[in-house]
Amino acid sequence: MISLPQQAQNVIDTLKNATFEAYAVGGSVRDMLLAKPTKGWDFTTNATPEEILKLFPDSFYDNQFGTVGIKIKATSEEKIEDIYEVTTYRSEQGHSDHRHPDKILWGKTIEEDLSRRDFTINAIAFNGKKLVDPYDGQHDIKRKIIKSVGNPDERFKEDALRMMRAVRVGTELGFMIEDATLHAIQQNTSLIVQISYERIRDELFRILSSTFPADGILLLKNSGLLEKILPEFTASFQVQQKSPKRHHMYDVGTHSVFALKNCPSIDPVVRFATLLHDIGKVQTYKKDDTGLITFFNHEVVSARLVKAITARLRFSKKDAEKIYTLVRWHQFSVDERQTDSAIRRFIRRVGIDNLDDMLALRIGDRLGGGALETSWRLELFKKRLIEVQKQPFSVTDLHVSGFDVMKQFDCQPGPIVGKVLNHLFAEVETGKITNDKELLLQRIKELKDENSLQA
Numbered sequence: 001m002i003s004l005p006q007q008a009q010n011v012i013d014t015l016k017n018a019t020f021e022a023y024a025v026g027g028s029v030r031d032m033l034l035a036k037p038t039k040g041w042d043f044t045t046n047a048t049p050e051e052i053l054k055l056f057p058d059s060f061y062d063n064q065f066g067t068v069g070i071k072i073k074a075t076s077e078e079k080i081e082d083i084y085e086v087t088t089y090r091s092e093q094g095h096s097d098h099r100h101p102d103k104i105l106w107g108k109t110i111e112e113d114l115s116r117r118d119f120t121i122n123a124i125a126f127n128g129k130k131l132v133d134p135y136d137g138q139h140d141i142k143r144k145i146i147k148s149v150g151n152p153d154e155r156f157k158e159d160a161l162r163m164m165r166a167v168r169v170g171t172e173l174g175f176m177i178e179d180a181t182l183h184a185i186q187q188n189t190s191l192i193v194q195i196s197y198e199r200i201r202d203e204l205f206r207i208l209s210s211t212f213p214a215d216g217i218l219l220l221k222n223s224g225l226l227e228k229i230l231p232e233f234t235a236s237f238q239v240q241q242k243s244p245k246r247h248h249m250y251d252v253g254t255h256s257v258f259a260l261k262n263c264p265s266i267d268p269v270v271r272f273a274t275l276l277h278d279i280g281k282v283q284t285y286k287k288d289d290t291g292l293i294t295f296f297n298h299e300v301v302s303a304r305l306v307k308a309i310t311a312r313l314r315f316s317k318k319d320a321e322k323i324y325t326l327v328r329w330h331q332f333s334v335d336e337r338q339t340d341s342a343i344r345r346f347i348r349r350v351g352i353d354n355l356d357d358m359l360a361l362r363i364g365d366r367l368g369g370g371a372l373e374t375s376w377r378l379e380l381f382k383k384r385l386i387e388v389q390k391q392p393f394s395v396t397d398l399h400v401s402g403f404d405v406m407k408q409f410d411c412q413p414g415p416i417v418g419k420v421l422n423h424l425f426a427e428v429e430t431g432k433i434t435n436d437k438e439l440l441l442q443r444i445k446e447l448k449d450e451n452s453l454q455a
Contacts, residue, residue, distance in 0.1 A: 002032055007072055008041045009128050014055050020047040023125035030121045033141055043086040044113050052086050066090055089113040118162045120147045144175040152184035160191035164203040171207050171216030189224040200229055201313040208268035214261035232305050235282045243293040249370045252281045259368030265360035269319050273326035274364045279305050303328035326361055334381040343388045392428055392435050395421045399437040408444045419453045
């Protein structure tokens with residue numbers, strides 16, 4: 001027997017006590033039937049926005065779609081815990097931009113409201129006692145099927161983002177898309193260009209954040225949507241890698257999807273970088289007379305491409321820079337003969353905060369190419385990353401400061417202070433002296449006596 005959380009039931013009861021109909025609806029009901037946790041409860045009612053506002057003093061309404069936001073406070077504190085959305089029954093007319101209705105009419109029945117919903121599993125309503133399920137969404141939940149309400153071609157022409165949403169919901173739930181619904185997506189992929197890049201990016205990130213992100217990318221590919229949103233990547237499925245003296249078993253695109261599948265990070269930014277890390281191989285492909293395939297400098301080209309992609313999809317500056325960095329430097333060497341200075345240069349390029357993410361990309365890359373998860377060289381490299389970080393990476397890491405220099409040299413702030421500190425850092429970095437305060441103070445005194453830096 002299913003039941004609503006008390007705060008959700010309170011919303012329905014408040015509306016019912018005022019003689020209105022009210023139901024929880026959409027993904028929250030779907031998740032409840034799946035015994036999955038849900039937070040953002042949505043409701044629908046025959047009350048108008050103005051009538052809803054009167055019943056819930058701590059609510060707001062500032063849109064044209066009949067949706068009132070109700071602030072739900074935490075049970076033991078005054079802070080806002082959630083925002084519940086209550087929308088008046090409605091029907092829609094015209095969708096000239098393939099995203100928003102041209103005209104909204106208030107509806108009279110719950111069945112009329114459910115008829116405008118996207119998928120059968122989201123067109124189920126519950127008021128705490130009665131389930132309203134006119135499109136047999138419960139049956140599709142049991143079958144693990146994503147199926148459009150009514151004519152799928154009409155549903156996607158009304159709102160083209162629903163095509164991405166079908167893939168995303170299917171990926172999140174582990175459901176398949178019903179044949180007629182998938183066919184309608186394939187016939188309407190050109191409409192996705194009507195959707196803002198921000199909304200496409202958000203749906204893509206939710207796919208990448210799911211338990212099975214690689215399945216979601218393949219579903220985007222099979223639906224034809226991937227060609228519209230990431231054409232640079234879909235071209236990689238045509239680029240072979242298997243050749244003499246090469247360990248790769250798959251084409252570039254398949255390898256990249258497998259790399260994503262095996263990437264241990266749950267961060268969608270890292271997963272996106274893993275998916276696109278070899279995207280430059282399309283442009284750098286070469287095959288010589290012996291059949292050897294090479295992709296010289298593909299990481300440089302890949303980085304340039306992801307820079308354009310993240311700009312197109314309106315990524316934040318922080319996320320775009322991280323993706324660029326991970327892709328640009330993913331071809332790092334783990335040769336045991338590397339010097340500490342070489343490893344230090346690698347850390348500076350990648351950034352200390354990105355080291356774990358870079359290693360996660362490398363693990364996905366290895367497993368996605370048919371190699372083992374790690375090797376003795378990679379494990380040694382990890383240990384050396386830790387050891388090298390114990391040494392200073394910049395002047396600010398020294399155990400002396402400009403004040404120590406000024407005291408010893410009896411001078412004011414000026415160029416000599418920087419010269420001394422940079423000299424000390426160079427000596428510490430090359431191992432000529434350790435980063436010990438007493439030793440560094442003594443070295444400052446020696447530099448003063450030598451008078452070699454006071455030019």
